[in-house]
Amino acid sequence: MLLLIQYTLIFASVLLLVALGGCFSERSGVINIGLEGIMVMGALGGALTMKFLPADTPAAGIVLLVTLCSMLLGMVYSLLLAVAAIHFKADQTLVGTAMNMLGLAAATVFVKAMNTAADSSNVSSIIQYIEPKKALLVNIGGFEYNWFMAMAVLALILSYITLYKTRFGLRLMACGEHPQAADSVGINVYKMRYAGVLISGALGGLGGIVYITAGVSEWKFENGVAGFGFLALAVMIFGQWKPVRIALAALLFGLFRALSNVYAGFDVLASLNLPSTFYNLLPYLISLVVLAFTSSKSRAPKAEGIPYDKGQR
Numbered sequence: 001m002l003l004l005i006q007y008t009l010i011f012a013s014v015l016l017l018v019a020l021g022g023c024f025s026e027r028s029g030v031i032n033i034g035l036e037g038i039m040v041m042g043a044l045g046g047a048l049t050m051k052f053l054p055a056d057t058p059a060a061g062i063v064l065l066v067t068l069c070s071m072l073l074g075m076v077y078s079l080l081l082a083v084a085a086i087h088f089k090a091d092q093t094l095v096g097t098a099m100n101m102l103g104l105a106a107a108t109v110f111v112k113a114m115n116t117a118a119d120s121s122n123v124s125s126i127i128q129y130i131e132p133k134k135a136l137l138v139n140i141g142g143f144e145y146n147w148f149m150a151m152a153v154l155a156l157i158l159s160y161i162t163l164y165k166t167r168f169g170l171r172l173m174a175c176g177e178h179p180q181a182a183d184s185v186g187i188n189v190y191k192m193r194y195a196g197v198l199i200s201g202a203l204g205g206l207g208g209i210v211y212i213t214a215g216v217s218e219w220k221f222e223n224g225v226a227g228f229g230f231l232a233l234a235v236m237i238f239g240q241w242k243p244v245r246i247a248l249a250a251l252l253f254g255l256f257r258a259l260s261n262v263y264a265g266f267d268v269l270a271s272l273n274l275p276s277t278f279y280n281l282l283p284y285l286i287s288l289v290v291l292a293f294t295s296s297k298s299r300a301p302k303a304e305g306i307p308y309d310k311g312q313r
């Protein structure tokens with residue numbers, strides 16, 4: 001049971017961070033389908049940081065640098081969406097889809113080239129981070145606590161305060177609901193949308209490194225992040241673009257994802273003799289069922305996906 005709770009919390013942390021990122025972007029009026037690609041790039045930034053950090057780096061330094069590098073690379077990559085969707089008014093769904101494909105391909109090619117340069121016989125897309133990963137973990141009575149869990153809770157609190165208690169958050173949401181009205185009172189819609197997408201990139205990038213360090217000490221970048229970016233979008237929609245509801249949805253989906261790691265430890269589940277692939281499929285199947293019954297009542301920001309035209313009223 002302790003292991004189930006552990007995996008539920010870490011996978012819920014991934015979904016919470018990425019879904020909150022998507023929430024900021026869509027609240028500003030930009031649909032971010034590219035969360036999957038952003039996660040991969042954030043994972044790449046964090047993994048490279050752990051690989052090349054000096055062996056004597058303090059644990060606190062490892063946690064801080066890995067977090068910052070993942071968020072930074074996620075933000076930089078999200079600029080592709082921001083520039084294309086906000087500046088050039090490109091179709092946001094197509095740009096996000098292209099980012100997902102590009103992120104996975106670019107990370108795979110880069111890691112393979114790096115490994116080949118270091119060892120000509122090594123053409124894998126694997127990065128190992130066995131020792132640095134230990135800095136992320138604290139064992140408390142058999143429970144493996146991960147510092148990223150605390151970051152996810154902090155991100156939830158800050159997201160709630162930012163969106164509902166600050167001038168910036170209220171202006172951001174106004175740009176996603178009625179950008180023309182927001183512009184008429186002096187709010188720079190373009191800047192607010194850029195801010196929303198960049199925050200989305202930072203949180204999505206952080207979610208990427210949390211995902212690849214959740215249970216293993218190396219990652220094969222050809223595998224990407226197994227659709228977690230799209231699962232986070234489902235969490236965001238199920239959570240009605242509201243941080244607290246998103247957190248509850250993340251816990252629900254995180255529980256189903258955790259079952260694929262620990263089902264063998266439960267006699268009831270093991271006795272069903274279901275293949276492990278069924279449990280891997282479960283969170284995605286649940287997301288389809290949940291969205292089928294709830295999406296009709298979802299209220300997305302009114303102006304999301306609509307390029308802003310300053311001359312339109």
